[in-house]
Amino acid sequence: MIRHIAARELRTLFLSPLAWSILGVVQFILAYLFLTQVQEYARLQPQLAMMHNAPGMTEVIVAPLLGTAAIILLLIVPLVTMRLISEERRNRTLPLLLSAPASMTEIIMGKYLGVVAFLAIQLVLVALMPLSLLAGGSLDMGQFAAGLLGLLLMLAAFAAAGLYMSTLTAQPTVAAVSTFGLLLLLWLINWAGNTVSDNGSSGLFAYLSLQQHFQSLLSGVFDTGDVIYYLLFIVLFLVFSVRRLDADRLQH
DSSP states (O other), X not given: OHHHHHHHHHHHHHHXXXXXXXXXXXXXXXXXXXXXXXXXXXXXXXXXXXXXXXXXXXXXXXXXXXXXXXXXXHHHHHHHHTTTTHHHHHTTOHHHHHTSSSOHHHHHHHHHHHHHHHHHHHHHHHHHHHHGGGGTSOOOHHHHHHHHHHHHHHHHHHHHHHHHHHHTOSOHHHHHHHHHHHHHHHHHHHHHHHTOSOHHHHHHHHHHOHHHHHHHHHTTOOOHHHHHHHHHHHHHHHHHXXXXXXXXXXXX
């Protein structure tokens, strides 16, 4: 049942112009930034050749590309997730969905995996640009893989938070704005930690920050603590979504 719901959600996304617009616009912006970074790397090549342990293409081109992709997709993911449940509630088809022969967990997981599949397609398109550099150079594949893993976990976390926000309202626009506000707060919360004198509070803010864990993976440092953070984040918001949907079922 989860697979059928996920396939239906992914198909619904691609039947709308929004999904195609997102794929095209994001790819165009990132392609422009990618080519700009390649040009900058070529310009700096003489200076880099004279440096000891000079940064390679992965550090100069790939890492900034993936970092920028995370910021752009933070703006985009709320537009993808905003209609998952809120549109069902607005169109008054939620009781029909809840009466389907599927548990609340299957419904939530199906919708979630459908969105994650769409975001994975976007991730593959982004990854193809750095891979094209292999035609004329070499990449630090370890750092590249860690960065891609970090971006995938980041997008999965975005989707989980967006799905939960979509369960709270009947207005997709409200769900999108709320998701963006939450993600932006969790992205920037480590900045607040830098201004707090209490070391315990500073460490807590840093741990809660989405950006902090992503930057660690982006630099090529694979820490299971960062992966566990994202997995806990995803599970937490999926559980919240299931409980919220279950409360709706009891009301109907």
